[in-house]
Amino acid sequence: MDAGHDRIPEDVEVPALARQFQELADQMFTRLPLYRRLAEGAAGDLEVVGRLRLAPSTQRLPVLLLAAVHDRLLAGLDDVLADWYPSVAGLRGDEGHLARPVGHGDDDPWPHFRRLALEDGGVAELLATRHTQTNEVGRSATLVPALFQVALAADAPPGGVRPLxxxxxxxxxxxxxxxGAYGYRYHLPPDDEVASGTRTVIESVGAGSRLMVDCQLRGPHLPPLPASSLPVATAVGLDVHPLSVRDDRDARWLRACQWPEEQERSDILARAIELARQEPPTVEAGDAVDDLARHLRAVPPDALPVVVSSWV
Incomplete structure (x- = not known):
């Protein structure tokens, strides 16, 4: 372990962080046996929770510790704890992504998690240097109809939409x-009048895409959907701590920040990263306060400037 990462400041109230672990177990992880057990274990172990004091003050979050251990296992660390992680079982080629059931005694993953959290130098390194990140591709399903509506409302050429x-x-x-690289399936509410007959799914643009994104609609109103891909003149992202799809460590960290028991979500992310590596998006280090105006000025005159955030 790097000696610098072992100097833990005493400026954080560890019991408050322990309560956050318990809240995760009670509220977010009720259907995730592995993470519920790990969160419950951490909530009662102030020594483990104290490892979060290695992180910057804004990143002392329970999910950072969970992600740091997850990352080490995804990186191939040979540890028995990996047996309980469906995400790692899939990487090892285990049939059906089967993982060891969470139980008691020898089937309890907590002692192994505790050992890694306290003793593994790689976990300490990640706590000190990484920031929690997610990039939920499913949120594109809400962006597409919103962007289409904006493009229609703007001054556009006859019979078309203004480029964005x-x-x-x-x-x-x-x-x-x-x-624009994804396809979308919008599922109609099964008990709603718009879902009459057999029409229960609307397929929007990109129905033949290698990555289909599913979205469950609520209420009687159908979203405005384009008949073809929206024209995009420029697209750039800003992030205080950007990640690169071309960097294997960054790509793995995105996966590590997801819950290992949500395999479908992890599979979608993996396919999205694979597609993005063929044509990497432009993401720069920066924030809205200092850098937004500069990027808006760079939008071509015939294009409509649009600022979006998917809360990632």
Missing amino acids: GIVEIGASAGLNLRF
Whole structure:
């Protein structure tokens, strides 16, 4: 372990962080046996929770510790804890992404998690240097109809829509800037009158895409959907701590920040990263306060400047 990462400041109230772990177990992880057990274990172990004091003050979050351990396992660390992680079982080629059930005694993953959290130098390094990140591709399903409506409302050529100059705030690795590369299935509410007969799914643009994004609609109103890909003149993302899809460590960190038991979500992210590597999105280090105006000025005159954020 790097000696510098072992000097833990005493300026954080560890019991407050422990309560946050318990809240995750009670509220967010109720259907995730592995992470519920790990969060419950951490909530009762102030020594483990104290490892978060290695992180910058704004990143002392329970999910950072969970992600740091997850990252080490995704990187191939040979540790028995990996047996409980479906995300790692998939990488190892285990049939059906089967993972060891969470139980008691020898089937309890917590002692192994605790050991890594306290003793692994790689975990300490990640706590000290990484920031929690997610890049939820599914949020593109809400961006497409919104951008289409904006393009229609703007001055556009007859029979068309005005090209867009998109700036995304908090873009992470920029996967949502690639919304035009995905296909979308909008599922109608099954108990709503619009879902009459057999019409339960609307397929929007890109129905033959290598990555289909599913979106469950609520309420009687259908979103405005384009008949073809929206014209995009420019697209750039800003993030205080941007990630690159071309960097294997960054790509792995995105996966590590997801819950290992949500395999479908992880598979979608992996396919989105694979597609993005063929045509990487442009993401720069910066924030809205200092850098937004400069990027808006760079939008071509015939394009409509649009600022978006998918809260990633």
